Amino acid sequence: MWINILIGVLSLIAGAAIGFFIARKTMMNYLKKNPPINEKMLRVMMMQMGMNPSQKKINQMMKAMNSQMK
Incomplete structure (x- = not known):
């Protein structure tokens, strides 16, 4: 039971971190192409x-x- 909650929390944190870096990279590329x-x-x-x-x-x-x- 605790393992399922731990896996869920870790997945949420990892997803948020990966999403942040993908959004940041996309925005930087957009600003470079369209100042x-x-x-x-x-x-x-x-x-x-x-x-x-x-x-x-x-x-x-x-x-x-x-x-x-x-």
């Missing part, structure tokens, strides 16, 4: 804030965002 922001969106945001962004500034901000994603 939440790109250069065009960044340029529009900066212009809406009243800034006149140079290509150098946009490249710096994209590099900073990409390094945070890793």
Whole structure:
């Protein structure tokens, strides 16, 4: 009787752990293929804030965002 409960609890824990890692891997792949922001969106945001962004500034901000994603 105790063995059945123990097997059930261990299976539940193992399933939750495996599900977490599969979901994490899937989400990381999705974000890598479809980044939440790109250069065009960044340029529009900066212009809406009243800034006149140079290509150098946009490249710096994209590099900073990409390094945070890793």
